[in-house]
Amino acid sequence: MADVVWSIAGSDSGGGAGIQADIKAMQSFNVHACTVITALTAQNSLGVEALNAMSTDVIESQLQALIHDMPAKVIKIGMLANVQQIQLVAEHLSHYKQTWSEPPIVVYDPVAIATSGDLLTEEDTVDALKTHLLPLVDVITPNTHETQLLTGVYLIGPSAVKEAAKKLQSFGVKSVVIKGGHWDFPKGYCVDFAVSAEQEEYWLGNEAVVTPHTHGTGCSLASSLAACLAKGYPLKDAFILGKAYINKGLHFGRRYGEGIGPVAHTSFPEELQYFPQVIEAGSWLGDELELETPSEFNFSAGFASTGGELGLYAVVDTLDWVEKCLAAGVPTVQLRVKDAQSPTLEQDIETAIALGKKYQGRVFINDHWQLAIQHGAYGVHLGQEDLGKANLAAIQGAGLCLGVSTHGFYEMVRAHNYRPSYLAFGAIYPTTTKDMTGQIQGLEKLQHFVPLMRATYPTVAIGGIDLTRAAQVADTGVGSVAVVRAITEADDYETAISQLQVMING
Numbered sequence: 001m002a003d004v005v006w007s008i009a010g011s012d013s014g015g016g017a018g019i020q021a022d023i024k025a026m027q028s029f030n031v032h033a034c035t036v037i038t039a040l041t042a043q044n045s046l047g048v049e050a051l052n053a054m055s056t057d058v059i060e061s062q063l064q065a066l067i068h069d070m071p072a073k074v075i076k077i078g079m080l081a082n083v084q085q086i087q088l089v090a091e092h093l094s095h096y097k098q099t100w101s102e103p104p105i106v107v108y109d110p111v112a113i114a115t116s117g118d119l120l121t122e123e124d125t126v127d128a129l130k131t132h133l134l135p136l137v138d139v140i141t142p143n144t145h146e147t148q149l150l151t152g153v154y155l156i157g158p159s160a161v162k163e164a165a166k167k168l169q170s171f172g173v174k175s176v177v178i179k180g181g182h183w184d185f186p187k188g189y190c191v192d193f194a195v196s197a198e199q200e201e202y203w204l205g206n207e208a209v210v211t212p213h214t215h216g217t218g219c220s221l222a223s224s225l226a227a228c229l230a231k232g233y234p235l236k237d238a239f240i241l242g243k244a245y246i247n248k249g250l251h252f253g254r255r256y257g258e259g260i261g262p263v264a265h266t267s268f269p270e271e272l273q274y275f276p277q278v279i280e281a282g283s284w285l286g287d288e289l290e291l292e293t294p295s296e297f298n299f300s301a302g303f304a305s306t307g308g309e310l311g312l313y314a315v316v317d318t319l320d321w322v323e324k325c326l327a328a329g330v331p332t333v334q335l336r337v338k339d340a341q342s343p344t345l346e347q348d349i350e351t352a353i354a355l356g357k358k359y360q361g362r363v364f365i366n367d368h369w370q371l372a373i374q375h376g377a378y379g380v381h382l383g384q385e386d387l388g389k390a391n392l393a394a395i396q397g398a399g400l401c402l403g404v405s406t407h408g409f410y411e412m413v414r415a416h417n418y419r420p421s422y423l424a425f426g427a428i429y430p431t432t433t434k435d436m437t438g439q440i441q442g443l444e445k446l447q448h449f450v451p452l453m454r455a456t457y458p459t460v461a462i463g464g465i466d467l468t469r470a471a472q473v474a475d476t477g478v479g480s481v482a483v484v485r486a487i488t489e490a491d492d493y494e495t496a497i498s499q500l501q502v503m504i505n506g
């Protein structure tokens with residue numbers, strides 16, 4: 001199925017919000033937008049002059065036209081003008097969810113009040129939304145006003161935001177994204193909260209972009225998030241990309257009429273400056289949000305520098321392979337021993353570090369950071385789940401380099417909080433070396449990861465890379481290619497190493 005997203009929403013004659021914003025945002029993420037128009041607003045940059053709701057027959061005919069010809073991966077819903085519209089759309093969604101072989105993901109941006117302050121829906125709709133629509137919604141993206149309207153929870157602080165999100169989930173919504181654009185907490189910041197269907201909570205935040213040209217931000221965020229979900233990105237990635245897209249759009253927003261202008265529609269965000277921070281416990285924003293388990297880690301200090309890109313990177317599990325790779329001129333080697341009970345673990349780590357010194361190669365130790373510090377390794381490689389467990393301050397204090405695995409945009413922005421020595425992106429292709437189910441990134445995503453991070457970090461691509469794929473991976477501009485089987489299962493490992501080196505280094 002092609003990446004088709006439907007927008008069920010109102011038309012904004014001023015071109016800044018509603019259907020018009022949705023199409024532009026979806027186009028920026030290279031998905032195809034189909035539209036079902038629920039209302040025609042007569043609107044300009046100064047406000048809403050009239051609202052003409054479509055009859056349910058007109059909405060029904062638009063849905064019928066799309067159902068068989070262009071079924072959606074994601075259905076994004078914006079303005080629903082009255083109870084009849086809510087009931088009709090809910091009936092359709094319920095039917096699609098039960099009968100489509102690939103049921104659509106439903107994203108609902110509960111448009112209630114325009115940026116101008118004008119009401120965009122009849123007042124008796126809240127009960128109908130709760131009864132009919134919310135139980136069918138996979139992701140809801142209300143702003144603070146809409147959250148308060150739907151939940152009755154007044155957002156006086158971070159715990160109230162969490163309480164409101166839980167209440168939305170109690171109405172049947174799976175995941176909740178509460179946008180903090182109108183919240184101004186902490187002062188001058190824009191902080192958003194998300195909780196997933198699995199109850200994982202996280203906050204994203206950045207300094208508020210100061211501009212009057214904010215019309216259409218809500219619709220555009222929900223549409224970019226919907227587009228990313230249609231491309232198969234996990235919600236965390238879709239959300240952080242949506243935020244970056246809006247921040248960039250606010251930066252380039254401009255006036256077209258007498259009043260406030262619309263958020264600009266630009267392109268897939270590939271500039272780190274527009275991305276929000278993933279807020280960690282122990283950081284300044286984390287403290288403001290009263291996040292638990294404050295860590296002693298100094299976020300701004302950063303880890304030792306590798307002095308440049310890492311070139312061919314061999315990930316191996318024996319000393320024999322460490323030595324063969326170093327002797328064949330591989331500049332970066334990782335000892336990856338997954339058996340923490342191995343009786344020779346410490347000895348192997350010590351010897352691998354000594355071999356690195358002998359051959360003047362960089363030897364990273366996977367997982368076993370205490371032994372790496374103890375024996376003076378060049379560096380340590382850790383996964384995302386290790387970031388909260390390992391003593392990063394000790395690794396930093398001992399002057400070791402730190403490499404961090406990332407599997408998507410959210411994780412790489414999170415890793416950026418720690419200012420590591422390099423970032424690894426994976427798995428690019430399916431691999432039999434490690435179970436990476438649900439974490440295959442593909443070349444297209446790598447093409448976005450590299451420009452985002454290359455100016456700030458040495459970059460590494462890993463997972464399923466072999467001689468047939470290394471050239472196209474290197475073409476993305478990634479600084480290093482990490483491989484296991486391409487070396488250890490090669491007929492002639494030395495030839496494989498030299499061929500890989502040529503592909504990577506040109």
Ligand SMILES: Cc1ncc(COP(=O)(O)OP(=O)(O)O)c(N)n1
Nearest residue numbers: 366381382383384405424460462482
């Ligand atoms: C260069 C490089 N990138 C990624 C990984 C994966 O590390 P991690 O996420 O810690 O998983 P395990 O390797 O421990 O299974 C890596 N080892 N090296």
Ligand SMILES: Cc1ncsc1CCOP(=O)(O)O
Nearest residue numbers: 427431433463464483484485
């Ligand atoms: C350790 C690891 N992390 C992500 S993919 C991977 C294994 C890569 O192995 P291969 O190069 O054999 O596909």
Ligand SMILES: [Mg+2]
Nearest residue numbers: 366367382383
């Ligand atoms: Mg590991």
